[in-house]
Amino acid sequence: MAWFARRPKTLVPSEVLNQLNSFGNASWDSKVNTQPITDPRFDWSNFFSKFLPAYQADLTQAIAELHAAAGADPLARYGGYRVVAEFDGTCKDPLYLDMMDAALQMMYDRGLSSAYMTGYERDRWVETHGDIRTSFDRIVEVATPAIDAVSGIELEPGQSLMVTMQGPGPLDNQFWIERPDETTYGAFSMRLWDSDAVTLTRCEEREIGTFDTLEGVLRRLGEYLRTPSYWVHPELDPYFTERRMG
Numbered sequence: 001m002a003w004f005a006r007r008p009k010t011l012v013p014s015e016v017l018n019q020l021n022s023f024g025n026a027s028w029d030s031k032v033n034t035q036p037i038t039d040p041r042f043d044w045s046n047f048f049s050k051f052l053p054a055y056q057a058d059l060t061q062a063i064a065e066l067h068a069a070a071g072a073d074p075l076a077r078y079g080g081y082r083v084v085a086e087f088d089g090t091c092k093d094p095l096y097l098d099m100m101d102a103a104l105q106m107m108y109d110r111g112l113s114s115a116y117m118t119g120y121e122r123d124r125w126v127e128t129h130g131d132i133r134t135s136f137d138r139i140v141e142v143a144t145p146a147i148d149a150v151s152g153i154e155l156e157p158g159q160s161l162m163v164t165m166q167g168p169g170p171l172d173n174q175f176w177i178e179r180p181d182e183t184t185y186g187a188f189s190m191r192l193w194d195s196d197a198v199t200l201t202r203c204e205e206r207e208i209g210t211f212d213t214l215e216g217v218l219r220r221l222g223e224y225l226r227t228p229s230y231w232v233h234p235e236l237d238p239y240f241t242e243r244r245m246g
Contacts, residue, residue, distance in 0.1 A: 011054035011062050016047065016083065017069040023047065024079025031107075031116055048086055055087050067095040077102045089120040100124055113137055113244070138245045139227065144219065145238055151214045153235050155179040160188075163218075163233040164225065171200060175225065177217055185217040186210040 010017070023042050030037045040046060054062040066080035081099035084091055091097075104125055107116065114122060114132045122132060129135040155161060160178035167173070174190040187208045190200040208224050211217045222239025232240075 010065050011057055012065045012069075013050045013054070016051050017065065019047070020066065020070050020076040020079040020083075021073055022079075024073075024075035024077070024082065027082040028075060028078055028106075032112070034116070048083070051083055052087075055084075059084075059088075059091070060093060063091075063093045063096045067099060070099065074102065074106050078106060085118075085120075089118060090123075097124070101128065108136060139242050140245050141241060142243045144222065144241060151218065151235050153177075153214060153233075155185070155214065157181050161233070162190075163221070163236045164229055165231040166229045168230055171198075172230070174200065175205075175221060177214070177221065179214075183212055184210050185212070185214050187217055187221050 019041065026037050026039050026042055029035075037043075042048075051062070054065075063080075063084055066083060067077075070076035070080040077099045081096065081103045084093075084096050085100070100121070101124070104117075104121060107121075114125075114136050117125070117132075117136075125132060125136055133139045153161060155178070157179055158181075160176050162174050162176045164175045165172060166175075171192055175187060176190065177185065177187050179185050187205050189203045189205055191203050193201040193203075205224070208217070208220050211220065218236050219239045222236060223241055226240065227242045227244055228237060228240050
């Protein structure tokens with residue numbers, strides 16, 4: 001009698017399937033904080049390398065196993081999506097797309113902007129919803145003051161003031177207004193000069209230009225940035241041309 005090796009019940013190792021919720025939670029934190037995952041449980045040798053043989057052997061079955069193991073758990077579904085995306089973010093398997101759609105819906109429901117999306121996440125949202133600006137970011141145009149209001153900010157020549165922060169971190173972009181001399185007002189940003197930088201560097205914002213009134217530079221900065229971000233000075237706030245609703 002010939003003996004044949006039986007196909008294993010699952011291709012994806014149980015240690016991967018059992019950690020989908022934990023991995024999804026770590027991946028979500030990484031997404032929200034725009035930081036790499038530092039948990040050693042989910043580095044290449046401890047996690048992704050264990051999925052690799054299943055990915056190489058039968059991707060369709062491997063995705064089906066991840067999808068089944070995740071069930072209705074949002075974070076586990078996010079984890080299952082991110083496992084496959086690590087190898088092929090543009091995969092078109094229906095169950096993979098189902099997990100990606102659930103991940104995108106979670107991003108939407110929890111109020112993340114499209115700035116957090118990868119390229120293939122943006123493409124998928126556009127494919128299923130038609131656009132990003134209105135359907136994901138909830139952006140609507142708003143009217144700014146018809147005439148320049150009298151600003152409550154007072155800057156002496158040589159002084160500057162931060163008027164918006166793009167995020168909560170010490171290395172997130174900042175925008176400042178300044179009064180270089182008696183008759184001129186302008187704006188500049190503080191940004192990372194390159195990806196390895198550990199401090200912010202002053203960057204000139206030539207597209208904003210210079211003005212002879214403080215209201216002029218506030219209006220132009222609001223037009224330039226378009227939507228409010230993490231923190232905004234109340235004197236700049238009325239000059240944004242778009243708002244994120246909901």
